[in-house]
Amino acid sequence: MKVYHSLSENMLTVNMLLSVFFLSGVSAGGCGGHQITFVITTPKSIVALNGSCLQVPCSFTVQVAENDFDRGEQTSAKWIPSNKDIFNISQGFNNDQINITGNIKQKNCTTVFSDIKSRQETEYFLRIVNSKFRATACSTPLQFTVQDSPEKPRIEPDLKDLKEHQSVTVTCSAFTPCPHSPPELTWNLQQDSLRQTEKNTDGTLTTKIQENITLSDTHDGYNIRCSARYPVIGGIKTSETEVTLSVSYAPKDTSASISPSGLVSAGSRVELSCSSRAKPPPRFTWFRNSEHGDMNVSVGKVYSFNATEGGKYYCVATNDLGKNRSSVILVTIKGNS
Template sequence: MFCLFSLFSLFVSQGFCNLELGVIYTNTVICAIKGSTVHLSGTYKNLRNYKTVIFWTVNPVNITDDIKLLGNPDYKGRIQDLLNGKTHTLTLSDVKHEDEGKYCLRVMTHVEILDLQPCAGIELRVTDLRVETPEEVVEGESPVLTCKSSCNLSSTNFSWYRNGESFPESERQNQLILKSVNRGDAGSYSCAVRDPKHLPSPALTLNIRYPPKSVSVSVSGSAVIVSGDSVTLSCSSDSNPPAVDFSWFKENQSSVVGSGQSFSISSFNSSHSGRYYCEAENKYGSQRSESVSVTVEESSSSWVLITAGITASVFVMFVILMVFMLIRRKRVTPSEEQNHRGSCKTVESPEDPYMTLDPKSRCSEYDTLDIMKRSSENTESPEGQDPIYHNISK
């Protein structure tokens, strides 16, 4: 009875009966990544060389209810039982979450009482890899990315990927430290355990938060605006999260002239001309744009009026100048007129020097005499004429 009691009281913690028959398992718990291949090994001892039947089963209940895995349709094409001496190795590929459970190497003999029950077995746990990051990563920080699983993996060799491209081979830990990140470090990150199938985790997007950058202003249409037009200025920026506060300024003015991503001016005129810029802001900071010059240009009809006004002014000035010259010409004295005629010319005539004088060539003295002569001719008394000409003949 003592021996029978001993056979029933198996040393479960080590998976075998210390007397004659038992099984030793290499591991009692194995953590496998979904989609990977696992190897479960158990070695049995049979001191009396009983005739045995050995097979693998999962979640054993009792001898009669145990199902051989090699005949289970759920494992078809995914399972192999390899024998090396007294060591049985169960190879299970394309592991699924449904494969989780206790795997037992069952040893049955022709002596029913020696059948191993209960079975210690190997507990198989199936996990997914996942990347964990801080909830919020701001530009300039050094976040730590961790490759995690729901159970402890036996492998300690990890690989890291960003947007499908691997990091240097030196990064083999389950943690990846990104130093002083910027927006260029944003992307999809995944990790993998070095396995023949090299199964990566689902990619996780790393979102880098940063204040507005590359802030710029655009003007609807041309920057040269015709008076009376409506003008709209738009402010754009690169930021994460997107900027929500926009302020508009005009150079040489201290106060804000507008708000919102778009700033409109209706009936634009010369008083609105100037240089404008915007400032974009989110919770991480702000940045202002370069100034944009917006000027007003007179319409073509205005230029026509201006040209007509200038032409009319020139014409009026010309008329005034002509009138002035005519008035001045009428006010010229005989002496001034004589100065314009030129110098005096002497005409010689042997017969009658007084009768041969050319009025256009005589000097001022002759003009005076001619005037006196005409005056005497108009008088009634002819006697007054002789003394004058007598004096001249001398």
């Protein structure tokens, strides 16, 4: 019986120590060399826009009994800036300017910061207090960067290695720090592109517009411009991105020319030139019509020879995407009927 009595006393002592450990506030986040018991998780890089609002996805883990969150005790949670006493919940904020919208009992500390200002670029520590424990996430403060200018929108996919006849979905997307005021996206493609706001894997938001394009040679060198307009207190802030399409295509508009033009003297030098519009640049092959079929007579952009008899010639431009033939050009010798 003595052993059992001693064991009960030890268990009571441990329980008392645990209560002191949480209620003291020093258990949170490993501050002061204590074990980490309260840790928040937020996106690694958070950028806010001066004059807008900022929604910060946030969750946390804390080493306390689960039923401490389930019994209905009143739990207070506030963000405390680093220049205040981070162990004193009265030094924190939870109002219209800094509002914890997540359900703390579900370990969701998602927060909306309204009317962001440059001076808010500091560290914030989450403090939670209820009748069972008190804790501050000292080892994992919340910190974000405040910018005066919005980030440029992104145009995807990479538009540098495209081919004609290819169908591609072009997306313009912009980071959306404030879900209540998403940016307005416009571009020089179809203006009826549907705008939608999506949640990223880290809980942040992105607003995007999309357009499907079937590419042709006319799209090569075309500049796509996308603009994002962010409503902020006092006006609008705008950023823009421009990318140039690079589209490969088969030869087109192939033509042949002769110099000198008109009738030529027998034995005189004649130069035939071939031109075509293609990407990548084409290879040129020259053919002569004959009664035995078309004969390959030369390779290259220019075909030069001494004309001893008349004939009909044409060139073919070829690249990896296709070929295109010129119209026939006639070499006529003087005195020949």
